[in-house]
Amino acid sequence: xxxxxxxxxxxxxxxxxxxxxxxxxxxxxxxxxxxxxxxxxxxxxxxxxxxxxxxxxxxxxxxxxx
Numbered sequence: 001x002x003x004x005x006x007x008x009x010x011x012x013x014x015x016x017x018x019x020x021x022x023x024x025x026x027x028x029x030x031x032x033x034x035x036x037x038x039x040x041x042x043x044x045x046x047x048x049x050x051x052x053x054x055x056x057x058x059x060x061x062x063x064x065x066x
Contacts, residue, residue, distance in 0.1 A: 031062055036053035038051075043055045
């Protein structure tokens, strides 16, 4: 019965943590990579990793729209 109470959707090694600037997890339908608006894709602000994208230079954003 403990398996029914699980809240994760996979083992930790297959899930990607979200950065603060992400709107959804990578691979989510209707979401795609975009250049981080704060670091402009460099992954760094001054000499530190960008807090918005987590140092990746990209954020996951919704695409399309209604």
